[in-house]
Amino acid sequence: TEISIRLGGLNREIDMSTAFEQGYAYEKQGDFLRAIECYQIASTEGHDEAECRLATIYRFGRGVPKDYEKALYWYYRSAEKGNSYAQSNIGSMYRFGQVGPEFEKNYDLAFEWYTKAAEQGNDYAEQNIGSMYRFGEGRERNVEEALYWYHRSAKQGNMFAQSNLGSMYRLGDGIKRDYPQAFYWYSKAAEQGYTYAKYELGVLYYN
8 A cells, every 4th residue: 555645845756665664764863753644654554663653753752852751652552462572662651750741750550561561571661670670769668679670671781770780799689799790780781882881881890
């Protein structure tokens, strides 16, 4: 199926099957308005990835004003189809108070949505569950649970979880201080270019 749309002042034929790929290409180029149009076309066919990326554009105001209401709408559409990234991002919006007229944090709903995503092996959701347990957000602080979820995420290559493990071992955050383990996990994150982990490695070398 093809649909005629107007992009950048030009009429173009967009193949429904490639609308997402075209939108993603536009997004990588920084042409967010064209990306939005392509993602919206893909969403009419129920493309959950397009809906998730569309939500993220509105959430962070990439090329358009920030709009949490639109972001949540598109995340929900994607999450209802089982997209774990949309589910995790809904969790983050509730966790950081980006939902509703009062923009209050809702840790219970955040945890619920993170859990949905983590059940599918989403490493970002696992990392965030770890942080909720580590800092006692909406539940009792539980170091063992924090380590469990950080490790699950870190083994999948999540650099934030890797760095957080490094910090817990470096600081002795509820566990015995272990500099070799801290160095190991910071190195894993630094290899992926995570600036904070690089800084912490510098601190370990300096001291």
